[in-house]
Amino acid sequence: MGKLKRNERIAAIVKILSDNPNRIFTLSYFSDLFQSAKSTISEDIVVTKQAMEKANLAKIETMTGAAGGVKLIPITTAHQNKEILGEICSRLKDKDRILPGGFLYMIDVLYSPHIIHSVGEVFASQFDYKDVDYIVTVETKGIPIALMVAKAMNLPLIILRRENKVTEGSTVSINYVSGSSGKIQRMSLSRRAIKPGSKVIIIDDFMKAGGTAKGMIDMMKEFDAEVVGTGVLIATKEPEKKIVNDYIPLLILEEVKEEDEQINIYPNENLLNLI
Incomplete structure (x- = not known):
């Protein structure tokens, strides 16, 4: 790569950091990539940090010392949450x-890359994940959301399966009661998937009574893993009391009136009034 001007270097830095959040x-x-002095790169990063944070696009964190460097932390403001979640509600x-x-x-x-990418950043703004080891979900519809959350947090994704896969080796399986159907279902996970004592965040697409989320929490207990947060894209308003207590929904589905052809869904107000 030939020598770049400052504005070209900054554009490249923004691209690299944005494509690799929390890395x-x-x-x-950057010094080797751009064939520039570290002092020059340091000045570029200061400009990048000021611009990104002034525009509320992301937080740029710098670390000093021999192992130091820079990383981009995705953030969303209350205003951005309103726009992102409002767009989803409008579609639904x-x-x-x-x-x-x-x-x-x-x-x-x-399965919309644009929407789910934004959802991943909204979730990443709601949790303290600095000590978290994994993002956990259950197949299948929750996978795209959980994958974008994992990308935003730069964490591995663990997927609980409905059926055992021979390619996963020895597995742990549990039964749970689905909150939506009331039926007993099954989920399994490879014994190699999670290290004992890990901390995880559970992400799913939908919650009615919380049976599936409770199943995932119970599965984590089998691995001596601590669930430090649970997030769902949509939670129904009723039943108001779920099987799980602590969870963050992005949207609330109040009701679907089949006869009147009306869908009452709205953003979680707690995400629109952040300071």
Whole structure:
């Protein structure tokens, strides 16, 4: 790579940090990449930090010392949460999404890269994850959300399976009661997946009574892992009391009126009034 001007270096730094959130890059890395002195790179990072934080696009954290460097921490403001969650609500309120039985079609939203990338950053702004080891979800619809959360936090993703896979070796399986259907279901996880004593954050797409989330929490106990947070994209308003107590929903689904073709869904107000 030839010599770059300052504005070119800063643009490249923003691109690299944004594509790799919560990953530390040393000054030596950028110095070698741009063939520039570390002092010059340090000045570039100061400018990048000021611009990103002034525009509320992200937080840039610098570390001093031999192992020091710089990393980008995704953040979302209350205003940004309102825009992101408002867009999702607007899409989900379409009456054509109502399925027989009062269910809501949302696959296209869950699999939209633009939407789910933003959802991952919203979740990353809600949890203290500096000591967390894994993001955990259960297949299948929660995987895209959990993957984007894992990317934003720079953490490995663990997926609980509905059925054992021979490629995963020895597994631990448990039964749980689905809060949506009331049926007994099963989930399994490879014994090699999680180290004992780890800390995890659970992410899922939907919560009605909390049975699936409780199942994931119980599974983590089998691995002596601590659940430090639970997040769901959508939680139903009823039942108000869930099986799990501490969780963060991004959206609240109050009701789906099949006969009137109305969907009442709105953002979690707690995420729109941040200081």
